[in-house]
Amino acid sequence: xxxxxxxxxxxxxxxxxxxxxxxxxxxxxxxxxxxxxxxxxxxxxxxxxxxxxxxxxxxxxxxxxxxxxxxxxxxxxxxxxxxxxxxxxxxxxxxxxxxxxxxxxxxxxxxxxxxxxxxxxxxxxxxxxxxxxxxxxxxxxxxxxxxxxxxxxxxxxxxxxxxxxxxxxxxxxxxxxxxxxxxxxxxxxxxxxxxxxxxxxxxxxxxxxxxxxxxxxxxxxxxxxxxxxxxxxxxxxxxxxxxxxxxxxxxxxxxxxxxxxxxxxxxxxxxxxxxxxxxxxxxxxxxxxxxxxxxxxxxxxxxxxxxxxxxxxxxxxxxxxxxxxxxxxxxxxxx
Amino acid sequence: xxxxxxxxxxxxxxxxxxxxxxxxxxxxxxxxxxxxxxxxxxxxxxxxxxxxxxxxxxxxxxxxxxxxxxxxxxxxxxxxxxxxxxxxxxxxxxxxxxxxxxxxxxxxxxxxxxxxxxxxxxxxxxxxxxxxxxxxxxxxxxxxxxxxxxxxxxxxxxxxxxxxxxxxxxxxxxxxxxxxxxxxxxxxxxxxxxxxxxxxxxxxxxxxxxxxxxxxxxxxxxxxxxxxxxxxxxxxxxxxxxxxxxxxxxxxxxxxxxxxxxxxxxxxxxxxxxxxxxxx
Amino acid sequence: xxxxxxxxxxxxxxxxxxxxxxxxxxxxxxxxxxxxxxxxxxxxxxxxxxxxxxxxxxxxxxxxxxxxxxxxxxxxxxxxxxxxxxxxxxxxxxxxxxxxxxxxxxxxxxxxxxxxxxxxxxxxxxxxxxxxxxxxxxxxxxxxxxxxxxxxxxxxxxxxxxxxxxxxxxxxxxxxxxxxxxxxxxxxxxxxxxxxxxxxxxxxxxxxxxxxxxxxxxxxxxxxxxxxxxxxxxxxxxxxxxxxxxxxxxxxxxxxxxxxxxxxxx
Numbered sequence: 001x002x003x004x005x006x007x008x009x010x011x012x013x014x015x016x017x018x019x020x021x022x023x024x025x026x027x028x029x030x031x032x033x034x035x036x037x038x039x040x041x042x043x044x045x046x047x048x049x050x051x052x053x054x055x056x057x058x059x060x061x062x063x064x065x066x067x068x069x070x071x072x073x074x075x076x077x078x079x080x081x082x083x084x085x086x087x088x089x090x091x092x093x094x095x096x097x098x099x100x101x102x103x104x105x106x107x108x109x110x111x112x113x114x115x116x117x118x119x120x121x122x123x124x125x126x127x128x129x130x131x132x133x134x135x136x137x138x139x140x141x142x143x144x145x146x147x148x149x150x151x152x153x154x155x156x157x158x159x160x161x162x163x164x165x166x167x168x169x170x171x172x173x174x175x176x177x178x179x180x181x182x183x184x185x186x187x188x189x190x191x192x193x194x195x196x197x198x199x200x201x202x203x204x205x206x207x208x209x210x211x212x213x214x215x216x217x218x219x220x221x222x223x224x225x226x227x228x229x230x231x232x233x234x235x236x237x238x239x240x241x242x243x244x245x246x247x248x249x250x251x252x253x254x255x256x257x258x259x260x261x262x263x264x265x266x267x268x269x270x271x272x273x274x275x276x277x278x279x280x281x282x283x284x285x286x287x288x289x290x291x292x293x294x295x296x297x298x299x300x301x302x303x304x305x306x307x308x309x310x311x312x313x314x315x316x317x318x319x320x321x322x323x324x325x326x327x328x329x330x331x332x333x334x335x
Numbered sequence: 336x337x338x339x340x341x342x343x344x345x346x347x348x349x350x351x352x353x354x355x356x357x358x359x360x361x362x363x364x365x366x367x368x369x370x371x372x373x374x375x376x377x378x379x380x381x382x383x384x385x386x387x388x389x390x391x392x393x394x395x396x397x398x399x400x401x402x403x404x405x406x407x408x409x410x411x412x413x414x415x416x417x418x419x420x421x422x423x424x425x426x427x428x429x430x431x432x433x434x435x436x437x438x439x440x441x442x443x444x445x446x447x448x449x450x451x452x453x454x455x456x457x458x459x460x461x462x463x464x465x466x467x468x469x470x471x472x473x474x475x476x477x478x479x480x481x482x483x484x485x486x487x488x489x490x491x492x493x494x495x496x497x498x499x500x501x502x503x504x505x506x507x508x509x510x511x512x513x514x515x516x517x518x519x520x521x522x523x524x525x526x527x528x529x530x531x532x533x534x535x536x537x538x539x540x541x542x543x544x545x546x547x548x549x550x551x552x553x554x555x556x557x558x559x560x561x562x563x564x565x566x567x568x569x570x571x572x573x574x575x576x577x578x579x580x581x582x583x584x585x586x587x588x589x590x591x592x593x594x595x596x597x598x599x600x601x602x603x604x605x606x607x608x609x610x611x612x613x614x615x
Numbered sequence: 616x617x618x619x620x621x622x623x624x625x626x627x628x629x630x631x632x633x634x635x636x637x638x639x640x641x642x643x644x645x646x647x648x649x650x651x652x653x654x655x656x657x658x659x660x661x662x663x664x665x666x667x668x669x670x671x672x673x674x675x676x677x678x679x680x681x682x683x684x685x686x687x688x689x690x691x692x693x694x695x696x697x698x699x700x701x702x703x704x705x706x707x708x709x710x711x712x713x714x715x716x717x718x719x720x721x722x723x724x725x726x727x728x729x730x731x732x733x734x735x736x737x738x739x740x741x742x743x744x745x746x747x748x749x750x751x752x753x754x755x756x757x758x759x760x761x762x763x764x765x766x767x768x769x770x771x772x773x774x775x776x777x778x779x780x781x782x783x784x785x786x787x788x789x790x791x792x793x794x795x796x797x798x799x800x801x802x803x804x805x806x807x808x809x810x811x812x813x814x815x816x817x818x819x820x821x822x823x824x825x826x827x828x829x830x831x832x833x834x835x836x837x838x839x840x841x842x843x844x845x846x847x848x849x850x851x852x853x854x855x856x857x858x859x860x861x862x863x864x865x866x867x868x869x870x871x872x873x874x875x876x877x878x879x880x881x
Contacts, residue, residue: 017880072880077713079878093877101716112711116632128621129715367792374796378804385811386665522639529646537653548660
């Protein structure tokens with residue numbers, strides 16, 4: 001039995017841009033009237049990965065790494081210089097209309113809804129644009145409204161919605177035509193905690209229960225930790241890491257952190273097998289290698305030497321992991 | 336200029352400079368605008384040329400040569416004419432950011448006037464020079480000698496024009512500031528701006544030189560403030576208004592400028608109070 | 616839902632949304648009517664002083680003026696999406712259009728069916744009515760048909776110009792003013808018979824941007840007077856075809872522009 005083709009195939013994608021440079025100040029502005037300088041930027045330098053249907057992948061990297069370029073190519077908006085890409089058997093940029101009919105895209109920064117129209121009207125217009133027959137549209141729409149709690153928002157023009165409300169409506173809008181693949185670009189940016197949880201919850205259910213493939217680009221590492229089993233790290237147009245979150249962690253460091261709340265904030269905490277990371281009044285954070293000293297033993301040492309109100313052990317935040325990964329990369333930029 | 340005056344004027348100078356630099360960036364727009372200006376100039380001249388050649392009587396309030404210079408001056412200084420408010424102000428009012436204006440430690444109307452100054456001068460600088468170059472040098476080279484922009488009628492006319500030019504700028508900025516202030520009343524303000532823009536384009540002499548209007552209309556159009564924006568200063572340039580009569584022109588321009596500044600100050604205060612009360 | 620029906624939906628949404636701001640819309644229309652009215656008043660003033668322009672009378676100018684004003688107002692109403700395309704591209708919203716399974720042209724036409732030139736349309740209609748009533752012409756069925764076709768062809772030409780303007784936004788959003796010379800300048804220029812302008816000017820507006828073909832030449836046929844430029848009646852009647860042809864060419868240029876955008880990303 002032949003292996004089914006992965007849903008998304010990316011092979012050796014290369015994309016370069018020409019960027020114009022402008023000198024600052026008045027003299028620069030006047031000079032800019034006559035002559036503009038350009039430089040070439042290699043946004044993607046041969047990236048490759050494959051995704052199976054139903055995966056929930058985090059696509060992370062520093063600003064300018066090539067994340068949005070990749071997403072644009074996968075969405076069919078941008079044409080790469082070289083390389084191969086196939087989604088559901090189609091080349092995205094070659095069959096734009098057929099391809100985009102099968103994907104949903106949510107940009108956290110910009111809404112796709114019509115600013116002055118009630119949300120319900122936007123949904124109807126999208127139904128017409130995506131040519132969804134009414135019998136198919138109504139149950140999908142009703143279910144999305146129920147899952148995302150949009151009922152009270154349907155008659156409100158989009159400009160009156162709060163950011164969290166708008167995000168939920170944008171999510172629904174992107175899914176009205178039941179695409180098998182969903183791209184999320186910074187979906188929780190600027191949202192309050194409750195909205196973030198609601199969005200994460202929805203995306204998880206969408207992926208687990210409906211099998212929708214989700215590609216998430218974000219700077220919010222909490223999103224990554226909450227949602228993604230697989231993480232692809234890109235920096236400077238190269239893929240630095242592609243695997244599960246724990247693989248990523250272990251690749252960078254085995255380090256774990258012990259945080260204790262002291263009764264007496266004056267006390268000095270130190271241990272030969274641990275390094276002090278942070279000290280904040282009562283709270284002290286120590287990093288240690290669990291292969292050198294077990295968490296239990298370190299806890300035992302610290303609690304016997306100091307009076308402790310509370311303590312917990314955690315992994316270093318994913319930001320630290322990723323930052324170290326960028327720092328380690330031989331191609332990373334100088335600070 | 337004393338040290339204290341210089342310091343006091345700094346925030347206004349900064350506004351003008353910043354906006355000026357920003358507007359200078361639009362080099363392609365400048366070229367585009369230049370081209371549009373040239374095109375309009377050529378079309379207008381073609382039309383006047385045809386009219387003058389058709390006309391059987393010889394005596395007209397202005398000669399064709401005078402009209403030619405008048406038209407080119409109008410195109411060169413088009414951006415200085417207060418036919419539109421500042422788009423930045425419109426955006427500020429719409430977003431509500433205009434409320435922050437009250438946080439600035441400067442005289443509010445002075446700020447708005449400075450803004451109008453930048454808005455009127457930066458685009459002009461980019462376009463006036465190249466256009467004058469085209470109209471004085473390039474046109475004769477293309478064999479259109481009779482369509483060129485002529486120099487001022489005399490040295491005295493040139494000096495008189497310089498003075499009228501400054502007052503024309505001051506008057507134009509007062510009108511622009513007034514337009515910007517009107518935008519504080521979002522709905523009715525747009526209507527007021529439309530009215531002002533229409534009046535400005537028509538009664539300034541921008542469309543038709545005022546002397547070519549019917550004789551019965553002359554006293555009316557000469558009295559309005561808009562004449563001082565285009566018609567009066569241009570006619571000083573071409574000598575249609577003799578240099579020694581420029582004092583009357585300056586008086587006309589300055590009196591109207593003062594009236595518009597006073598009205599503008601009052602309107603701005605009312606407008607900002609309204610914004611604060613209504614929450615923007 | 617097919618393209619035409621989708622456009623119908625876009626249009627009705629757009630109109631409803633504009634009419635919500637009824638007061639603002641009425642004021643805009645009224646203001647426009649007044650401003651364009653003043654423009655024609657200026658022309659009237661010139662005729663009052665000079666009598667005629669190379670043998671053409673005011674009512675004949677009124678025909679050219681009326682036709683081109685209406686053409687422009689119609690074009691502006693439909694092509695609004697292309698007119699503001701510079702803003703759309705700058706804000707990054709064109710990507711969203713590419714993400715929808717529809718042609719970008721359809722979506723941009725559907726962006727807005729603007730009523731903002733209604734004032735100009737009405738003023739143009741008023742001037743055209745004045746021309747129809749005062750001009751000494753027998754309004755037969757085929758004259759009227761030619762009049763309507765000419766206006767439609769003029770609209771096609773202006774829509775083509777706005778599409779070309781929008782296409783240039785793919786390279787830089789700052790050059791867009793260049794096109795004002797042909798749109799606004801083109802309207803102003805066409806108010807007078809092309810015959811009064813220099814030969815190179817006329818030729819450009821006959822063969823490059825065919826404004827003379829969608830206003831002057833058929834206008835001469837409608838007026839029933841011989842063309843000082845010596846064209847035949849057949850040419851005058853067929854000239855409006857240049858309008859739709861120009862529009863089709865503009866659409867091809869647009870396609871090229873979209874291809875460029877998709878390879879440079881901007």
